Amino acid sequence: MLAALDKYRHAFLVGLQSGLVYRWNFAVRSVFSFIHLAYAFILWGAAFAGQSAIGGFDLRQTLTYFITMLVLQFFISAFNEDYQISEDIRNGLINQFLLKPINYFLYRISVFAAARLVSGLLALIPFVLLLPFLWKYLSFPVDGWRYLLAVPALAMAALIQFTIAYCFGMLSFWFLEIQSFIILSFAIETMLGGQVFPLDLMPPLLYQISKYLPYYYQMYFPTAIITGRLDQATALSGLLLQAVWLVALLGLAELLWRRGLRRHTAVGG
Amino acid sequence: MSFLNYLRVWLACARYSTVRTMMFRFDFIMWSLVELFWMTVNILLVSVIYRHTREIAGWTQYQMLLLVGTSMIMQRLMMGLFWSNLFELGRNIRTGQFDFFLAQPGNPLFMVSTRKLDLDGLLNVLVAVSVVAYSAHQLGLHPGFGDIVTYILLILCGLIIEYGTLLLIVSLTFWIVGSQGIEGSYFTLFEFSRLPKEAFRGASNVIFVWLLPVVLVSNVPSKSIMHGVDARYVLWLLGVTLLWLLIGTTVFRRGLRRYASASS
Numbered sequence: 001m002l003a004a005l006d007k008y009r010h011a012f013l014v015g016l017q018s019g020l021v022y023r024w025n026f027a028v029r030s031v032f033s034f035i036h037l038a039y040a041f042i043l044w045g046a047a048f049a050g051q052s053a054i055g056g057f058d059l060r061q062t063l064t065y066f067i068t069m070l071v072l073q074f075f076i077s078a079f080n081e082d083y084q085i086s087e088d089i090r091n092g093l094i095n096q097f098l099l100k101p102i103n104y105f106l107y108r109i110s111v112f113a114a115a116r117l118v119s120g121l122l123a124l125i126p127f128v129l130l131l132p133f134l135w136k137y138l139s140f141p142v143d144g145w146r147y148l149l150a151v152p153a154l155a156m157a158a159l160i161q162f163t164i165a166y167c168f169g170m171l172s173f174w175f176l177e178i179q180s181f182i183i184l185s186f187a188i189e190t191m192l193g194g195q196v197f198p199l200d201l202m203p204p205l206l207y208q209i210s211k212y213l214p215y216y217y218q219m220y221f222p223t224a225i226i227t228g229r230l231d232q233a234t235a236l237s238g239l240l241l242q243a244v245w246l247v248a249l250l251g252l253a254e255l256l257w258r259r260g261l262r263r264h265t266a267v268g269g
Numbered sequence: 270m271s272f273l274n275y276l277r278v279w280l281a282c283a284r285y286s287t288v289r290t291m292m293f294r295f296d297f298i299m300w301s302l303v304e305l306f307w308m309t310v311n312i313l314l315v316s317v318i319y320r321h322t323r324e325i326a327g328w329t330q331y332q333m334l335l336l337v338g339t340s341m342i343m344q345r346l347m348m349g350l351f352w353s354n355l356f357e358l359g360r361n362i363r364t365g366q367f368d369f370f371l372a373q374p375g376n377p378l379f380m381v382s383t384r385k386l387d388l389d390g391l392l393n394v395l396v397a398v399s400v401v402a403y404s405a406h407q408l409g410l411h412p413g414f415g416d417i418v419t420y421i422l423l424i425l426c427g428l429i430i431e432y433g434t435l436l437l438i439v440s441l442t443f444w445i446v447g448s449q450g451i452e453g454s455y456f457t458l459f460e461f462s463r464l465p466k467e468a469f470r471g472a473s474n475v476i477f478v479w480l481l482p483v484v485l486v487s488n489v490p491s492k493s494i495m496h497g498v499d500a501r502y503v504l505w506l507l508g509v510t511l512l513w514l515l516i517g518t519t520v521f522r523r524g525l526r527r528y529a530s531a532s533s
Contacts, residue, residue, distance in 0.1 A: 028451065051322060
């Protein structure tokens with residue numbers, strides 16, 4: 001059992017190294033994200049002029065939502081995992097996983113965990129540098145339960161993000177070019193994950209519908225727990241739905257893997 | 270080569286792109302959907318915020334929508350005409366494939382910028398135009414022929430500014446080879462073109478409105494069609510257009526002199 005885990009520990013360590021190789025890509029990405037944060041500050045700052053609350057939250061709480069989401073994103077989002085998996089399939093790199101006693105999904109998720117650890121810590125650098133400026137906009141609720149529930153919510157959010165990316169990568173078994181699929185899903189995730197605006201500001205019916213979609217649990221749900229946009233009962237029932245989505249997506253990933261391998265022909269050596 | 274020859278080269282490229290699109294119809298549909306969805310996201314953002322507020326920096330919902338639509342027209346034109354070409358320019362400089370363009374008997378910048386057309390981007394220009402037309406209708410605007418011509422000319426200025434900026438960004442590859450992903454800063458920067466100028470205060474006003482052209486590109490045409498032409502802003506935009514085109518092409522030329530092909 002321990003020996004089995006050891007394989008993935010090595011995968012994790014390799015992931016850390018390759019994460020560090022791409023440190024400049026992450027640095028560039030975090031600079032873009034903070035410029036995007038300036039956009040959110042200007043837009044919402046202007047929207048709040050002349051009123052103290054939007055959807056029951058003041059300007060500081062709203063900006064805290066965007067700042068929190070931005071930082072969390074570097075810890076839990078799948079960035080280019082779908083491309084990497086797609087490349088593995090197209091280049092025939094997965095062939096070696098078929099021959100060795102290592103599970104491709106677990107291998108990939110170990111690398112993903114390592115990469116997010118690196119990107120998350122790197123994103124903290126600009127955040128800490130900007131903290132003297134951001135400080136006055138931060139306003140977190142004080143309820144202890146929020147931080148307790150945020151832990152499983154964040155863990156499952158990361159797994160959901162990864163599994164969705166994994167499923168998109170699996171499409172390479174059927175399609176030559178999956179870039180358009182990925183960008184389309186990225187657009188859907190960006191909006192329904194709450195990165196464009198807090199989902200609770202949508203009309204109530206749309207907000208209710210979004211709650212039953214997996215995207216809600218990718219970013220919005222953990223962020224909303226931490227920044228006080230959900231009450232305890234909603235957070236608890238949300239965790240249940242999040243778990244259901246996670247299991248469903250894991251099932252889909254396994255199904256696509258099995259079906260995909262049936263179509264797959266290993267060429268060359 | 271004379272102007273007529275360039276036009277013929279461009280038409281040949283356009284024909285080639287059309288044929289290619291016909292061959293990969295599924296891709297065309299997917300990419301059109303992607304762009305359509307991104308535009309919907311921006312429109313939804315406007316409608317969600319205006320559920321909770323009546324004005325943003327003095328702009329009403331349909332004024333804001335007109336601004337967003339204007340910004341989208343420019344961005345779709347960029348996507349349709351230049352984005353893939355300039356994106357590939359960066360990649361070609363890194364790999365050395367750029368040699369191929371230098372060997373062609375024509376201005377390298379022209380050859381590089383016009384090789385491909387993305388019909389999905391151009392198709393979505395129509396969607397963006399209808400967003401503007403719908404907003405104008407809701408605002409009760411009745412622009413005359415002159416107003417529309419001015420608006421179109423100002424949009425073209427914006428397109429040139431965006432082209433110059435992206436060319437500048439991509440040309441940096443001549444100096445920094447490991448700059449993959451730097452092209453994305455174009456989207457990050459021009460995101461600000463969906464915001465009204467009046468929302469910018471203090472340092473952000475200096476940086477995004479006056480130093481960088483990213484806010485005025487969309488604000489000047491939008492304001493001119495809503496409130497009539499303000500000569501000061503129009504002149505400023507014309508000046509900025511020339512300036513950014515000059516900066517972009519100068520940096521490209523300097524880079525070209527540095528270019529020594531990749532190891533091949």
